[in-house]
Amino acid sequence: AQSVTQPDIHITVSEGASLELRCNYSYGATPYLFWYVQSPGQGLQLLLKYFSGDTLVQGIKGFEAEFKRSQSSFNLRKPSVHWSDAAEYFCAVGASSGGSYIPTFGRGTSLIVHP
Amino acid sequence: DAGVIQSPRHEVTEMGQEVTLRCKPISGHNSLFWYRQTMMRGLELLIYFNNNVPIDDSGMPEDRFSAKMPNASFSTLKIQPSEPRDSAVYFCASMWGSTEAFFGQGTRLTVV
Numbered sequence: 001a002q003s004v005t006q007p008d009i010h011i012t013v014s015e016g017a018s019l020e021l022r023c024n025y026s027y028g029a030t031p032y033l034f035w036y037v038q039s040p041g042q043g044l045q046l047l048l049k050y051f052s053g054d055t056l057v058q059g060i061k062g063f064e065a066e067f068k069r070s071q072s073s074f075n076l077r078k079p080s081v082h083w084s085d086a087a088e089y090f091c092a093v094g095a096s097s098g099g100s101y102i103p104t105f106g107r108g109t110s111l112i113v114h115p
Numbered sequence: 116d117a118g119v120i121q122s123p124r125h126e127v128t129e130m131g132q133e134v135t136l137r138c139k140p141i142s143g144h145n146s147l148f149w150y151r152q153t154m155m156r157g158l159e160l161l162i163y164f165n166n167n168v169p170i171d172d173s174g175m176p177e178d179r180f181s182a183k184m185p186n187a188s189f190s191t192l193k194i195q196p197s198e199p200r201d202s203a204v205y206f207c208a209s210m211w212g213s214t215e216a217f218f219g220q221g222t223r224l225t226v227v
Contacts, residue, residue, distance in 0.1 A: 034215065043206060043218035090158065096213070100146045100165055103216050105158040
């Protein structure tokens with residue numbers, strides 16, 4: 001069965017600093033990989049996704065992620081964090097099922113941004 | 116499109132009462148997911164429908180939980196009877212083919 005590990009429960013950064021959120025997955029086949037962001041009281045919004053091709057994926061809000069098959073990782077990065085980036089971030093892996101796939105989520109990483 | 120619409124946004128009910136959560140997926144999407152989010156367990160998949168048919172309900176915690184999708188534009192998640200440990204945020208998400216899942220705003224359920 002597929003699984004996702006986000007080893008950091010909380011990450012604190014200063015505004016303007018760079019950010020990297022870690023994600024490791026376990027899945028037997030080529031995975032579909034996603035990063036979602038959740039603001040308080042809101043649903044999950046897709047930041048970016050990897051299905052195939054270029055392993056460096058660009059997303060919305062200046063985020064990017066890199067798929068590294070050898071490390072089973074899909075880390076999220078941003079060169080300069082803004083205070084509005086404070087939120088919960090979820091990595092997900094898609095496991096194929098009946099012509100579609102089922103997203104399985106990690107436990108999330110809470111990003112705190114200091115002014 | 117207005118996105119995935121869930122109702123109600125908040126529900127407070129007494130233990131033992133029946134609770135029904137509703138979801139309207141994005142038009143044209145053929146997959147629908149119900150997730151439960153808690154501090155202890157994170158985001159758990161409860162059930163997954165494809166073309167209105169339940170494909171995987173292994174995440175439904177017990178018989179008190181049931182879900183239906185009578186047509187492509189509506190799904191319900193019912194808890195009967197409800198218990199305090201069911202308190203959580205319940206999300207519905209929909210997807211077309213093998214693209215990306217779009218989430219609703221969630222229903223915050225409190226069982227007292």
